[in-house]
Amino acid sequence: MPSPSEASQFLASLDADWARLVTMIGPRPDTAPDTQEPYEALVRAVAYQQLHGKVAAAILGRLLELHGGQFPAPAALVATDVAQLRACGFSGRKITYITGLAQAALAGNIPDHATALAMEDEALITQLTALPGIGRWTVEMMLMHTLRRADILPVDDLGVREGFRRLKGLSTAPTPRLLRDIGLAWSPHRSSAAWYLWRVPRDYLPP
Template identity: 55%
Template sequence: MNPPDTTDCHHEAARFLAALDDDWAALVATVGPCLHAPKPAREPWQALLRAVAYQQLSVRAGDTMIARFLALYGAADFPMPEQVCATSPDALRGCGFSGRKADTIRGIAEAARSGVVPTLEQAREMDDDALIARLTALHGIGRWTVEMMLIYTLGRNDLLPADDLGVREGYRRLRRLDRPPTPRQMTELALPWSPHRTAASWYLWRVPR
């Protein structure tokens, strides 16, 4: 299966969301076209590692840690899983990763080496629920981390990470609510946005403050 071509889908998603109601129409008009850009060349294990690196950090801090991580191997591209497995926890912590993140990163690499984490080609043939079930069984990998991989690596067009604070806070501002919805409420609220929930997430991350 080839990587999805999302250009037409994003145009259709913007039109679909703008037609939902006045709030969505105003948001789409303010933000402009959906520019969501997956990275379909990344292997799933690489995407999971990146997602772990950025957990609870600013983009700038995450970028710095990834740059230090790549520098360990003397290359601008990702090392092989075997190389990461052979890297000591102390070396990973020297990049800025916490002890927990270092253990999780080594676990991801080992799972990629053993085939638990599928290759990109294999992952494209699996549905979202199957991937989430398999990958959240790994130590330190939660649903949000897998959802980021599904959105940004596999280019899935109908996925909303209901646990994501940015999505929930964006919805609060969109609707001018006192508090953001719970993850369960967010899942239910997003049902009418199918089959364009990924684009909806992208717009909610960009609701003006």
């Protein structure tokens, strides 16, 4: 897997806009390998869906408090009373989704970390998006942040598309399909490209 510093150098070499952004943000830092299980990553991602980050973090914090400060194993989550999950802040729909994920993990339908590491990106996306409440974006976040895949571009992510719009001084953000085509030039470092695009300042003005 290429290092973040190699990815930063590669992106800076693409054109003057990318070079300016990489210089402004700085090199992408190296991070320690993540050992979080895909089941946990997916439950956390569901918690964050359509919520402000601080709100979702508070909900997850209350869930952990219910389980002695530890993230609940699948069996423990299934056994958690629905009223307690509502008190944490989960909506009825999200309770259905996260308990469904726990049941899927118990049934062996969510691979463990070691198995997931050995699977191809699209194979994981196909398998996990078959689960209720799990879309492609959610699996892509797991691929990028939990499995540390280097070449994932979440083209449906508004932050990534808006970041590219600001980077290039466009009047409108590219469609997911157009960004997918544009992003081919960023391979094999598309995860790092997304990392930078998330960090383009809102008041960014290209030269």
